[in-house]
Amino acid sequence: MKMKRWKGAGIWACIMVMAITAPGAAMAAQEAESSAGQDVSIAKKVVHKPFTIKVVDAETGRGIPLVELKTTNNVLYYTDSAGVVAFDEPGLMDQSVFFHLSSHGYDFPADMFGNRGQAVQTTPGGTITIKMNRVNIAERLYRITGQGIYRDSMLLGLGAPIQEPLINGLVMGQDSVQTIEYNNKLYWFWGDTDRPAYPLGNFRVTGATSKRPQNGGLDPDVGVNLNYFKNADGFVKSLVPQLPDGAGIAWVFGLMTAKDSTGKERLLAGYSTHNPDLSAFGILAFNDNTKEFEQVVQFPSKDDWRHPGGQATYYEENGAGYWLFTEHRVPNLRVSASYNAIIDYTQYESFTCLTPGTAYNGAQTSLERGADGKLVWGWKKNTPPLTQNQEKELIQLGLIQANDPHYYQLKDADTGEAVEIASSSIEWNEYRQRYVMIGQQMQGKTSVLGEIWYAEAPAPQGPWTNAKKIVTHNNYTFYNVAQHKNFSKDGGRIIYFEGTYTNTFTNQVPTPRYNYNQVMYKLDLANPKLGLKPVQGTAGQ
Numbered sequence: 001m002k003m004k005r006w007k008g009a010g011i012w013a014c015i016m017v018m019a020i021t022a023p024g025a026a027m028a029a030q031e032a033e034s035s036a037g038q039d040v041s042i043a044k045k046v047v048h049k050p051f052t053i054k055v056v057d058a059e060t061g062r063g064i065p066l067v068e069l070k071t072t073n074n075v076l077y078y079t080d081s082a083g084v085v086a087f088d089e090p091g092l093m094d095q096s097v098f099f100h101l102s103s104h105g106y107d108f109p110a111d112m113f114g115n116r117g118q119a120v121q122t123t124p125g126g127t128i129t130i131k132m133n134r135v136n137i138a139e140r141l142y143r144i145t146g147q148g149i150y151r152d153s154m155l156l157g158l159g160a161p162i163q164e165p166l167i168n169g170l171v172m173g174q175d176s177v178q179t180i181e182y183n184n185k186l187y188w189f190w191g192d193t194d195r196p197a198y199p200l201g202n203f204r205v206t207g208a209t210s211k212r213p214q215n216g217g218l219d220p221d222v223g224v225n226l227n228y229f230k231n232a233d234g235f236v237k238s239l240v241p242q243l244p245d246g247a248g249i250a251w252v253f254g255l256m257t258a259k260d261s262t263g264k265e266r267l268l269a270g271y272s273t274h275n276p277d278l279s280a281f282g283i284l285a286f287n288d289n290t291k292e293f294e295q296v297v298q299f300p301s302k303d304d305w306r307h308p309g310g311q312a313t314y315y316e317e318n319g320a321g322y323w324l325f326t327e328h329r330v331p332n333l334r335v336s337a338s339y340n341a342i343i344d345y346t347q348y349e350s351f352t353c354l355t356p357g358t359a360y361n362g363a364q365t366s367l368e369r370g371a372d373g374k375l376v377w378g379w380k381k382n383t384p385p386l387t388q389n390q391e392k393e394l395i396q397l398g399l400i401q402a403n404d405p406h407y408y409q410l411k412d413a414d415t416g417e418a419v420e421i422a423s424s425s426i427e428w429n430e431y432r433q434r435y436v437m438i439g440q441q442m443q444g445k446t447s448v449l450g451e452i453w454y455a456e457a458p459a460p461q462g463p464w465t466n467a468k469k470i471v472t473h474n475n476y477t478f479y480n481v482a483q484h485k486n487f488s489k490d491g492g493r494i495i496y497f498e499g500t501y502t503n504t505f506t507n508q509v510p511t512p513r514y515n516y517n518q519v520m521y522k523l524d525l526a527n528p529k530l531g532l533k534p535v536q537g538t539a540g541q
Helices: 002-021 023-044 151-155 388-397
Strands: 051-057 068-070 076-078 084-087 095-102 117-122 127-134 139-143 178-182 185-190 206-210 249-259 265-274 278-287 292-298 312-317 320-325 333-336 349-352 378-381 421-429 434-441 452-457 466-471 477-483 494-502 517-524
Touching: 051 117, 076 084, 084 151, 117 127, 178 249, 178 265, 185 249, 249 312, 249 320, 265 292, 312 421, 421 477, 421 494, 434 466, 434 477, 434 494, 466 517
Parallel strands: 051 127
Antiparallel strands: 051 084, 068 076, 068 095, 095 117, 139 517, 178 185, 185 206, 249 265, 265 278, 278 292, 312 320, 320 333, 333 349, 349 378, 421 434, 434 452, 452 466, 477 494, 494 517
């Protein structure tokens, strides 16, 4: 009986399958399915306006660039230079969505489970503003280079303060800025530059100009309109033609101006070439007609310390002008500000306490002392500079004594811990009546090369003693920092600096669009968090 019933049921099932798969039924089913598909397709074609998320500095109300917003299923968004995200995620509109919030140097209160973020009711065309607390003393302003600087703002129809908010000169990423005033403009030069069309870009210097703020340029709070030197295809041109050493990579550093033998002011730069190892050092001059650098001289040895590099600054001493360089991490190299001196490597001087003509040699190092026994620090030719670490070692060895002058032993103003400098930028500051250093730390607590410090000294070479951390990064690099003296406001009370934001030397995943690009910061020297003591002649005294 059971077998018969199952057989009967099987026969009826077959009949039903046949009926369903018959041509007419199949067509009907197909039409119904197609109709339903069209309905779904039509539904998909409905376009909604994105939801605007703006993240602002709780103190200033300004949008914060480089804030990461992460959903509970790990979809990542990053605010553009206006602090804006255009959120238009299918399936996550018209409902509550939780965003984890994080950003270098900024904080958001944690809930009882340790989550830092908040739930947002997303609506097409809607807007929400979220405040984050700034931990950094310096304020992050905007990204200067690369693609999509104001991507989300433009998607939302909000506009942007710069002329090229999406891509300029087909630049995707740029390394290490150098800036100088020349011919009544600001000239900008960078190292290796990425492009959209291929993973390899320009490795022989990229350049641009911009108007000075006082001559029609943008307020540095807002941004910089860069006018790149370009090829016919729109990508930035290489500014250093092939040099005699034949190396494929060229970089410029230590920008200077000086008058040549005809009395014409020239824009000069120290250069290095690589293949990929270091090949040569020398001096280049910018040709105003071809908009390219030309070789003036190649220095005799790539192993010699006498070559300009790092960031350069002009200063005067006893009525004479000098260009000062941070090629050896701290400001301990200079040359007379004349064309003939700049191109002659024997004219470069180091700031050192070594006996003239000698070099550092550990416990056997010879130090210069006067007849009174006092250590003689000074600018000396044909004598290598004394680095921060070498000075520290000589102190530990007792060759430099406790009552001797110490020039580069920076200490954290709060903890007294040593601060080792990896690179720095030095400028005279009228407001503080001091030389100001913006320095990048080596082996910081939160990042290997991402912690930025502020320090002051009465002379460009120092002594540099106390430092205050002003920018921090979490396992991310921010290197080759550069001050912009042409942007300073209120008599030097407000200063601006930038650096290269990159995951180089870390194990971090690159931040989309921001990685390997330049980011601008602003620092108010009247901020009480800096803990600066009043200086005679400072505004307000």
